[in-house]
Amino acid sequence: MGGGIDQGKSLRVLLAVTHAGFGGVAKHVIDLANLLREHGCKVDIATGSERNELMQEYERVSDNVIKLKYLKRSISLLDDILVFKEVEKVLKSSSYDIIHAHGPKAGFVFRLVAAKLSIPCVYTHHLIVYKQFKSLLNPLYKILEKIASSVGDHVIVVTKINKDILVSEKIVKPEKVSVVYNGLIDFSTKYTKKQAREKLNISPDDFVVVYVGRLEPPKDPLTLAKGFQDFCKRYNDGTKKYLFFVGDGPLKAKLPNDGNITVTGFTNDVELYLAAADVFCLTTTKEGLPISILEAMKYSLPIVATNVDGIAEQVFQRVNGFLVKPFFWQEISHALGEIYTNGELREKMAQESRRLSEERFDMRKNIVQILHIYRSITENYSISKKSLR
Structure with a gap:
């Protein structure tokens, strides 16, 4: 033996x-x-x-x-x-x-x-x-x-x-x-932000939010969609705003799929969307230590995520993102608003995400x-x- x-x-x-x-x-x-x-x-x-x-x-x-x-x-x-x-x-x-x-x-x-x-x-x-x-x-x-x-x-x-x-x-x-x-094993990035946005036909001035994961009840993508829609209403200032749901699952049909919100389905090129993003969101209700957040941190993204399980060991309030309560779309809208309007905070969070990913993960x-x-x-x-x- x-x-x-x-x-x-x-x-x-x-x-x-x-x-x-x-x-x-x-x-x-x-x-x-x-x-x-x-x-x-x-x-x-x-x-x-x-x-x-x-x-x-x-x-x-x-x-x-x-x-x-x-x-x-x-x-x-x-x-x-x-x-x-x-x-x-x-x-x-x-x-x-x-x-x-x-x-x-x-x-x-x-x-x-x-x-x-x-x-x-x-x-x-x-x-x-x-x-x-x-x-x-x-x-x-x-x-x-x-x-x-x-x-x-x-x-x-x-x-x-x-x-x-x-x-x-x-x-x-x-x-x-x-x-x-x-x-993560590899901290290199596949695309620059410019390259990714050109491939996705997104302007450099647009504001892009990305979610990666299964579209199923424990991940609660519906709350994210509602929070994003409220954020868009509050900041209706002419800047185009996009939310990409990168994934598939039983809740796909219940998600809005319009000019602002796109459901991509499963893709082997998740990094394309992460590279194009300004912020990464995960509104899960149950989780361990999500790899999707680590991948987003590699791309120097501020994170908005629910404060459940191990996520608080990846995301630190106002350091590299915002922690929100599960099902509270209002908190998601507020967090997106702060990141959108405060360029200095957004840049600080971006740098901290990358630093933490290399230091801890x-x-x-x-x-x-x-x-x-x-x-x-x-x-x-x-x-x-x-x-x-």
Whole structure:
């Protein structure tokens, strides 16, 4: 089985993730695989095949992709029983030094199977599932997380607030949890503002607001649309103002799609819209540490975002943006107005966004913390095994 390694020996790592669908978790796994291989690790990815939009990316950044038939995000009694045997078979057939799981379902299954087979296992909480959504099953999810955390070797959280929750609710012992921010690998920008606006046929004097994400109720794009419309009414001064919703989802049909507001649908060129923007908005009601905000910060954008979960660890009031209350379109309108009318504040926020992104959210720096966690755990396994001889 896996177990300990010698210091300096390259690690064989299995990244386990619930699916290969679009989203911040999958993007993080792709970046993590890239960086681990740069540090000399051998990296496989085990994933469910329920969604496969990013499967080719998984294949590009890993040594091998293991597709699991029964690992699915949705609850299915039969599949959820069969996946334990499926994962056990995979882990018995390979020799991994450490497993790093992502996503609630993968995190639960792999921690339990790894504990059974005495393989070191780390789990990253991108969000705390029983805190994120209203569900009658939340008490069960909380119990399951406590069980998995007790047998897993270490938990990584992407926000300090999530560490506080897990420790205060006695889900994880303080010594078994670390905060490691998600981040970006590449801080170069694809377009200048001039280039992006020319491609989008936007004047240099126009004011552009951009949202990036799924158009679904938890993201609450409707409140942003209402706040933007109010902002346009209050500053009806002849300057053209645009709001681009870069994304798709069930609320697309409910959003205005007129001369001021455009719904782009999914695009592989999100950076085009970020480069053209004056401000980035995210009005989500539940979130971990959104990658979309980090991408916007890379483009030196002031941020207007709801003050939920880890967003307050990315956006600081009147430093690099404004934090607003969920569902309060009036606060969005007011924040946009301040950014629009105060050029000095807008420039200061732009500079701070870029500075904070490089200082706090550089994955090339943060990977050192993750490798340290891997080494500490595998060395402890090695010492334990020697003591049993």
